[in-house]
Amino acid sequence: MHPRTTALLALFALTAGPAATAKAETAPQHLLPQSIQVASKETMEQLTELSRRKGPVGAAAKKALGVYVKHEAREREFILPPLTLLPYLAEGKVTPDMAWALAMTDRVRAEREQIFEEHTRLTDALSSLAEAATKAHDKEAKEFAEFAATDDLNDMEILEPTLLLINDILRAKLPAAH
Amino acid sequence: MCKRILLMSVVVGVAMSGSAAMAGDAGAGKAVFQSSCSICHSVQSGQNKIGPTLFGVVGRKTGSVAGYSYSPANEKAELTWDNATLDKYLESPRAVVPGTKMTYGGLKDPTKRADLIAYLDTLK
Numbered sequence: 137m138h139p140r141t142t143a144l145l146a147l148f149a150l151t152a153g154p155a156a157t158a159k160a161e162t163a164p165q166h167l168l169p170q171s172i173q174v175a176s177k178e179t180m181e182q183l184t185e186l187s188r189r190k191g192p193v194g195a196a197a198k199k200a201l202g203v204y205v206k207h208e209a210r211e212r213e214f215i216l217p218p219l220t221l222l223p224y225l226a227e228g229k230v231t232p233d234m235a236w237a238l239a240m241t242d243r244v245r246a247e248r249e250q251i252f253e254e255h256t257r258l259t260d261a262l263s264s265l266a267e268a269a270t271k272a273h274d275k276e277a278k279e280f281a282e283f284a285a286t287d288d289l290n291d292m293e294i295l296e297p298t299l300l301l302i303n304d305i306l307r308a309k310l311p312a313a314h
Numbered sequence: 315m316c317k318r319i320l321l322m323s324v325v326v327g328v329a330m331s332g333s334a335a336m337a338g339d340a341g342a343g344k345a346v347f348q349s350s351c352s353i354c355h356s357v358q359s360g361q362n363k364i365g366p367t368l369f370g371v372v373g374r375k376t377g378s379v380a381g382y383s384y385s386p387a388n389e390k391a392e393l394t395w396d397n398a399t400l401d402k403y404l405e406s407p408r409a410v411v412p413g414t415k416m417t418y419g420g421l422k423d424p425t426k427r428a429d430l431i432a433y434l435d436t437l438k
């Protein structure tokens with residue numbers, strides 16, 4: 137289980153009493169694709185490191201980090217988990233235990249505009265970081281900002297359409313009860 | 315006659331007051347480009363980054379840069395990037411091309427837009 141999820145469950149257990157504890161322990165957890173977990177962790181670490189720098193680069197990185205943390209939380213909540221189904225869907229396997237992904241991918245479809253707006257905020261923040269890095273001749277920070285902006289576009293070009301396709305496949309092939 | 319000339323002046327003045335008609339400062343526009351656009355766009359001919367090159371963008375048809383993979387929305391927009399269209403697009407990209415993948419919220423300051431367009435117009 138991801139450390140953040142563990143921490144949230146612990147917090148929930150502490151604040152909600154015994155009944156909630158039992159519920160939290162049995163609540164289904166959905167993993168994220170491993171490659172994305174690693175990439176996301178690296179991005180977070182790099183941005184955190186940049187945010188500790190002094191001057192305009194550190195300030196811009198700190199602002200970008202704030203936007204990224206919110207973005208990542210949203211992705212972990214309902215955007216990334218359905219991607220773990222891709223290997224099965226690619227083999228033509230659709231089973232009732234995949235139904236959990238319907239609500240998540242429905243939400244992606246319903247919140248496309250909000251997701252896009254979040255990406256514009258992220259791009260703005262990365263643009264400010266790149267500008268500060270250019271002025272400070274900070275090659276590492278500039279390269280990071282450009283790489284992260286590319287990743288941002290990847291979400292728009294590949295990630296979101298993939299989730300909509302997953303939604304279509306599940307809607308078409310899951311039993312009608314779902 | 316004087317009244318008619320005065321009225322025409324007012325009409326022309328109102329028509330010219332739109333930001334697209336404002337004479338922008340290309341030098342200031344270059345700074346706007348650096349701060350708002352350069353992370354995604356190059357100004358070198360043939361050099362596409364996250365976004366297509368902006369070399370020669372003024373007067374170009376939408377979705378027409380060779381080698382750049384456009385969103386379906388941009389590909390089908392059938393617009394020409396003249397000053398007025400650029401002005402509207404830069405203010406609110408998704409209002410002009412719904413579905414564009416350009417994750418940019420828009421440049422709300424009309425003076426900055428005019429400056430930026432003046433700079434883009436130098437890229438030929």
